[in-house]
Amino acid sequence: MAPFIGFTGLHFAQFDAHFTPCVEVGWRLAFDYWGHGYATEAARLALGHGFGTLALPEIVSFTSTANHRSRAVMERLGMRRNAEDDFDRLTLPEGHPLRRHVLYRIDSASYFDRR
Secondary structure, three states: OOOOOEEEEEEEEOOOOOOOOEEEEEEEEOHHHOOOOHHHHHHHHHHHHHHHHOOOOEEEEEEEOOOHHHHHHHHHOOOEEOHHHOEEOOOOOOOOOOOEEEEEEEEHHHHHHHO
16 A cells, blocks of 8 residues: 655635635645655646636645745746735734745646646
């Protein structure tokens, strides 16, 4: 039996932020499976489903400013950040090191142009 390494998929995000409601692509992998390209590969499939099957106009992804590995995945996927879109996760208290988040976006046209 193969080990469970984590998950990747699309999520309808509805928390209070300037860009919600939206569809987010996200991933959570067990530490032993970081750095093997699994998150990028799986997220590409999720984007393909979102833009192809679901015909979504845009998909976002976000993480804390310190999460450089996830930010690198977002960039490999062709997602782009505008610093004006960065936001605070209000569910985390003021001063919490993970409160500040970056937002990356990709639209359908940009996704299909990269293929």
